[in-house]
Amino acid sequence: MARKPQDVTDAELAVLQALWDGGTASARELTLRLYRRLTESNLATVQKLLKRLEDKDCISRNREAWPHVFTAAVGREELIGRRLQTTADALCEGALSPLLTHLVKTRRLSPQDRQALRDLLDELEDEGGRKDS
Amino acid sequence: MARKPQDVTDAELAVLQALWDGGTASARELTLRLYRRLTESNLATVQKLLKRLEDKDCISRNREAWPHVFTAAVGREELIGRRLQTTADALCEGALSPLLTHLVKTRRLSPQDRQALRDLLDELEDEGGRKDS
DNA sequence: CAGCATAAAGACAGAATGTCTATATTTCAA
DNA sequence: TTGAAATATAGACATTCTGTCTTTATGCTG
Numbered sequence: 631m632a633r634k635p636q637d638v639t640d641a642e643l644a645v646l647q648a649l650w651d652g653g654t655a656s657a658r659e660l661t662l663r664l665y666r667r668l669t670e671s672n673l674a675t676v677q678k679l680l681k682r683l684e685d686k687d688c689i690s691r692n693r694e695a696w697p698h699v700f701t702a703a704v705g706r707e708e709l710i711g712r713r714l715q716t717t718a719d720a721l722c723e724g725a726l727s728p729l730l731t732h733l734v735k736t737r738r739l740s741p742q743d744r745q746a747l748r749d750l751l752d753e754l755e756d757e758g759g760r761k762d763s
Numbered sequence: 764m765a766r767k768p769q770d771v772t773d774a775e776l777a778v779l780q781a782l783w784d785g786g787t788a789s790a791r792e793l794t795l796r797l798y799r800r801l802t803e804s805n806l807a808t809v810q811k812l813l814k815r816l817e818d819k820d821c822i823s824r825n826r827e828a829w830p831h832v833f834t835a836a837v838g839r840e841e842l843i844g845r846r847l848q849t850t851a852d853a854l855c856e857g858a859l860s861p862l863l864t865h866l867v868k869t870r871r872l873s874p875q876d877r878q879a880l881r882d883l884l885d886e887l888e889d890e891g892g893r894k895d896s
Numbered sequence: 897c898a899g900c901a902t903a904a905a906g907a908c909a910g911a912a913t914g915t916c917t918a919t920a921t922t923t924c925a926a
Numbered sequence: 927t928t929g930a931a932a933t934a935t936a937g938a939c940a941t942t943c944t945g946t947c948t949t950t951a952t953g954c955t956g
Contacts, residue, residue, distance in 0.1 A: 639943085639944060642944095643853060643854075657902075658902085670948090671946065671948080674946080677902080681905095696953070697903085707865060710850065710855070713850040714866065717846040721842055727876065729843065729866060730863070730866045730870070732840060732847065733859060734887070744887065751877050773913085775913095789933090791933085803917090806933085807934090808916075811914085815913095831933085
């Protein structure tokens with residue numbers, strides 16, 4: 631057997647990062663962002679990665695435009711969330727709280743960090759506290 | 764090329780979980796914990812996984828005892844930390860704070876959760892606040 | 897229509913992983 | 927002491943993943 635396919639592989643992630651950082655672009659443009667030199671195979675590689683990312687619903691492809699124009703369909707935060715969930719599934723029976731606890735306990739949090747966290751909690755207290763809104 | 768070797772694979776992790784949950788054990792005992800049936804190949808598979816875990820310094824093997832007795836050398840928390848760092852490296856340039864923020868923001872934290880978090884922060888304020896101790 | 901850029905499809909090599917087979921080693925009872 | 931049983935070790939292997947390249951098809955532009 632083999633391990634479950636990584637949701638987004640390293641090479642695919644590089645493409646996503648290029649989209650996040652530089653915004654919507656064509657395959658050609660993305661190739662230039664990722665590799666210095668633009669060769670025929672580099673471009674094909676990027677096309678293939680874009681195809682796979684499309685299959686995974688991680689990018690959207692505008693087929694009206696020519697050449698096609700690509701946009702990230704998932705954000706960094708989304709991916710962070712997925713990976714955290716994966717870790718939680720593997721090690722915490724799916725619960726995210728242990729990860730939170732771990733980060734707070736383990737990380738050397740500076741007083742500033744702690745204060746920022748308190749502030750964040752206060753915010754949640756205000757908005758998230760109520761059911762609606 | 765291929766992806767970088769996963770620090771601990773799924774099958775290896777299963778063995779570790781068996782050690783965490785049931786404590787120190789022989790290969791035979793672990794096989795019984797993992798598979799219902801104990802066959803020759805199951806046992807060999809577990810032995811191989813133990814070998815690989817040993818190479819990765821994730822378990823310790825007592826060679827004095829016969830049969831060898833195995834003990835987990837890394838804990839759940841340790842692995843959680845590693846995986847969080849991996850995620851941070853891939854998506855946050857190595858910084859863990861974004862993960863913390865993400866968890867606090869994204870997760871629907873119940874008032875109890877929030878309070879627990881505040882308490883945890885208070886604890887840190889007391890001990891971790893001072894340089895020494 | 898010719899020629900070029902782009903897209904799509906497929907082929908591949910190298911590596912990871914879980915599993916199994918074969919061999920060596922150790923223990924212990926007869 | 928010897929030989930069988932249990933255990934350990936080493937190696938093989940199928941399958942899958944992943945990044946990359948090649949080949950073929952398609953659409954645009956002059």
